[in-house]
Amino acid sequence: MNQPPVSSAAPETTTSGGAVFIAWAFVGIPLLWGVSQTFIKALDLFK
Amino acid sequence: MAEASILDRSRTVAGPGYNRWLIPPAALAIHLAIGQAYAFSVFKKPLGALISGDPAAPAAADWTPTQLGIIFSIAIVLLGLSAAIFGKWLERVGPRKAMMASALCFSGGFFIAALGVHLHNLWIVYFGYGVVGGIGLGIGYISPVSTLIKWFPDRRGVATGMAIMGFGGGAMIASPLSVALMDYFKTNGTGTLGVAATFLTLGVIYLLFMQFGVWTIRVPAEDWVPENYVPNPQHSALITSSNVSADNALKTPQFWLLWVVLLTNVTAGIGVLETASPLIQESFSDAVMGAGRGVTAAAAAGFVGLLSLFNLLGRFFWSSASDKMGRKTTYAIYFGLGIVLYALIPTLGRNIQLALYVGVACVIISMYGGGFATIPAYLSDLFGKYQVGAIHGRLLTAWSTAGVLGPLIVNFLHESRKAEGFTGAAAYQTVFYAMAGLLVVGLLANFAVTAVNAKYNEKGSVEAEPGGH
Incomplete structure (x- = not known):
């Protein structure tokens, strides 16, 4: 959700959807890798 | 300048x-x-x-x-x-x-x-x-x-x-x-x-x-609000529109009640996390399950991994759910359901119910993680946004205390039971009953949380921080 125009000293910026995607990928990929490694380890419980 | x-x-x-x-x-x-x-x-x-x-x-x-x-x-x-x-x-x-x-x-x-x-x-x-x-x-x-x-x-x-x-x-x-x-x-x-x-x-x-x-990272402009945002759409006495400073928060009973809430929830969770691997191996050993059917060290490591996953998922799930249910209700679930589940664990161990045992432990750990993740929002509801980071920081001393207290309680009770001759799941029985007792204290503390007295509120605008915009 983008913020509505407000009075502020900060210059207007526009954030592209691509930038948001890249930001989430930057943290999401390592997290998913870690979760997958843990999930594989957890499967040992059911062997 | x-x-x-x-x-x-x-x-x-x-x-x-x-x-x-x-x-x-x-x-x-x-x-x-x-x-x-x-x-x-x-x-x-x-x-x-x-x-x-x-x-x-x-x-x-x-x-x-x-x-x-x-x-x-x-x-x-x-x-x-x-x-x-x-x-x-x-x-x-x-x-x-x-x-x-x-x-x-x-x-x-x-x-x-x-x-x-x-x-x-x-x-x-x-x-x-x-x-x-x-x-x-x-x-x-x-x-x-x-x-x-x-x-x-x-x-x-x-x-x-x-x-x-x-x-x-x-x-x-x-x-x-x-x-x-x-x-x-x-x-x-x-x-x-x-x-x-x-x-x-x-x-x-x-x-x-x-x-x-x-x-x-960016901070929002002072007058920024999300589109279509209506403050407190479901009005609750526990969600303030005022602000309390970090110093004043320490003077309120609400801060110390939440300190107890975090302490008891974390101490109890550490009781499971600290002992997870030996707990499941001793409770479901070959002697209990039959030759070759006991939980191995590798399977116990899998159990620890599974608990980690539920710890992670619980942080997001319970914290998100608290936006709908309210923080006080969410913590009442952590404690109320937690008391039942902690007290159930020794019985499941005695009756060799491995699948149920694992499931119950996973739910317990999800609420342990949820307790960490929900507390900043609870603080923000009660004390406002002004210095919620600083208030949260002071509350985390409860975590440090639990980090010392939890293992001490678990090791003392477990060693005492072993010295009395108990083995397997029975050696952990008092650990879980003690943790359930701790959660009763947390439940009462959470129950006692009310809105902060207005005398602690900051007067006037507090958004502009020294050196800020």
Whole structure:
């Protein structure tokens, strides 16, 4: 959700959807890798 | 007047058009890094065999497991202390400078610890990873909290849940990464079983990774609100539109009630986490299940992994759910359901109900994680957004206390039962009943939480921080 125009000293910026995607990928990929490694380890419980 | 540094709060105010969904990844970059602390145990065996070179046969001069356990304890105690001490500083200087300080301390801790490993000087490791790294943990843990709440006044639980979920996820990344790095450096003959080189590498990786958070984080403009946002659409007496300072919060009974709430929830959860591997192996051993059917060490490691996953998921699920249910109700579920489940565990162990036992433990741990993730939103509801990061920092001393108290209670009760001749699941029976008793205390404390007396509220506008915009 983008913020509505407000009075502020900060210059207007526009954030592209691509930038948001890249930001989430930057943290999401390592997290998913870690979760997958843990999930594989957890499967040992059911062997 | 000197020009503000690029790290100062005033230089991080977002302009119109800035997408608030960039803030959670910035927070996650910090929490995913510092969450490494929970994976420190992967270094214990190699660190305990630096002289002998064989983790299976440590030399007399090698560091003992007890000596090595102190490294993590120092780090967790420093986490709580630094969060409490630096909280107000963080509110003044803003999240970017705090995140940078966290990155420098956390990675610096690795560099100093690498030197300690290289010189085989445990005091340097204590100082590096424990003290310096611990300060990085504390500042990093609270650095994005108040910023997230300001960006997501309509979804406080979701926002803080995402960040604090990262702390749980950080260990999942660090554990296999550290093992892979140690294997690589050991094979390439860097000495110290690859530990010093791994510490150096992790220090560099985390310093760079955390920079993403440092340079992406923004604070919203003073008068910014989300589109279509109506404050307190479901009006509740427990959601204030006023603000209480960190110093005044300490004078309120609500702060100390929540301190007890966090302490009891975390202490009880640690009771399960600390004992997870031996607990399931002893409760469902070959002697109980039949020859060849008992839970093996590998399966127990899988159980620990499963608990980690539920710890992570619980942080997001319960915290998000609290936006709908309300914080007080959510904690009432943690405690009410928790009391029943903790009390049930010994019975499931005695009746050899392995699947149910695992399921119950997973739910318990999801609520343990949820307790961590929901508390910032609970604080924000009661004390407002003004200095919620600093208040949260002071509340984290409950975590440090639980980190010491939990293992002490568990080990004392377990050893006492064993001394009385109990084995298997029966040896843990009093542990779980004691934890259920602790949750009763937490339930009562949560029940006693009411709205903060208006006399503690700040007068007038409090949004402009000294040195701020």
